[in-house]
Amino acid sequence: MIRYNQFDFTLDKFQQLCMSLDENNYSSLTMEEYLTTNSLPEKYIMMRHDIDRNPSKALETARIEQEYDIKATYYFRTVNDNLFCPEIISEVNEMGHEIGYHYEVLNECKGNYEDAIKLFEKNLKKFNDLGNVKTVCMHGQPLSKYDNRDIWKKYDYRAFGVIGEAYLSIDDSVNYLCDTGRNWNFDHCLRDYIPNKKESIHVNSTDDLIELVESGDISNFYLLTHPERWSANGFEWVLFYSKDIVINLGKRVLRVARTW
Ligand SMILES: [Zn+2]
Structure with missing residues (x-):
C-alpha cells in the first residue's frame, strides 16, 4: 500500500526541496532581480509559479518559501474574479x-492584436x-490556436513599464524544469518552454531533483511550478492526480491530431 509520504508533488515534498536549496546555499532570485542584477550569484534558484487555477494554493507555497528565505515570482491571471484575487496577491x-x-x-481577444x-x-x-x-508571463493554452507571446511581435512591453517576459x-x-504533467521533464509542456532551448537536464521526480541540488x-x-498541483494531503493528491491524467491524455490526443 502506498502511503501519503511516499507521494511526489505534495507540499511536504516542496518543503524538502526548499530546505535542500537553502542548505546547499542557492541564492534565490526573482525574475526582476535576474533581469536587473549586474552579476549573477555563483549558485542560484529562480522559483516561478504560474497560478493557473487556485490562487489560495499560492499562499501555501509562498509561506514555505518564506521559511527558507526563498524569494519567488508569482504570476496571476485576470480572466475572472476567482483567479484575480487582490487580497491573496498582496x-x-x-x-x-x-x-x-x-x-x-x-487568446481572450481571439487574435485581434489591437483589442x-x-x-x-x-x-x-x-x-x-x-x-x-x-515582469509578465504568458499563460500557455495548448487547446488554443493563439500563442499569447506573439503579441510582442507587434508591440513592446517596455512601453508599459515592464522590463521582462518570463x-x-x-x-x-538557465536550467529550466517544469512540473507540468507531474514530472519535471518537457514531455508534457506543449507551450511551457523557452524558445531556442534545445536541451535541459532531465529528472523524473522531486527526489531526483533534490539529489541533483545536493550533488553540487x-x-x-x-x-516552474503550479502550486495547485502540490497537494496538502492524500485526498487532494488523488484528486489532482486524476485531473492531470485526464489533461495529459487530452494533450496526447492533440499532439497526435497535429501530426495529421
Ligand atoms: Zn498558465
Missing part, C-alpha cells in the same frame, strides 16, 4: 515575493494598483 507580495501578470490577451494590447494595459493596471509590476527574457544558460553539479535552476 499577501504574497508582502511576504517578499515578486508578483506579475499571467497574461492571455491574444489584446488594450486589454493587456487595462489588466496590468489592476496589478500596478497592488504593487509595482516589472519566457522571452531568459537566456539559455548544477549552478542554477529555473523551476
Whole structure:
C-alpha cells in the first residue's frame, strides 16, 4: 500500500526541496532581480509559479518559501474574479515575493492584436494598483490556436513599464524544469518552454531533483511550478492526480491530431 509520504508533488515534498536549496546555499532570485542584477550569484534558484487555477494554493507555497528565505515570482491571471484575487496577491507580495501578470490577451481577444494590447494595459493596471509590476508571463493554452507571446511581435512591453517576459527574457544558460504533467521533464509542456532551448537536464521526480541540488553539479535552476498541483494531503493528491491524467491524455490526443 502506498502511503501519503511516499507521494511526489505534495507540499511536504516542496518543503524538502526548499530546505535542500537553502542548505546547499542557492541564492534565490526573482525574475526582476535576474533581469536587473549586474552579476549573477555563483549558485542560484529562480522559483516561478504560474497560478493557473487556485490562487489560495499560492499562499501555501509562498509561506514555505518564506521559511527558507526563498524569494519567488508569482504570476496571476485576470480572466475572472476567482483567479484575480487582490487580497491573496498582496499577501504574497508582502511576504517578499515578486508578483506579475499571467497574461492571455491574444487568446481572450481571439487574435485581434489591437483589442489584446488594450486589454493587456487595462489588466496590468489592476496589478500596478497592488504593487509595482516589472515582469509578465504568458499563460500557455495548448487547446488554443493563439500563442499569447506573439503579441510582442507587434508591440513592446517596455512601453508599459515592464522590463521582462518570463519566457522571452531568459537566456539559455538557465536550467529550466517544469512540473507540468507531474514530472519535471518537457514531455508534457506543449507551450511551457523557452524558445531556442534545445536541451535541459532531465529528472523524473522531486527526489531526483533534490539529489541533483545536493550533488553540487548544477549552478542554477529555473523551476516552474503550479502550486495547485502540490497537494496538502492524500485526498487532494488523488484528486489532482486524476485531473492531470485526464489533461495529459487530452494533450496526447492533440499532439497526435497535429501530426495529421
Ligand atoms: Zn498558465
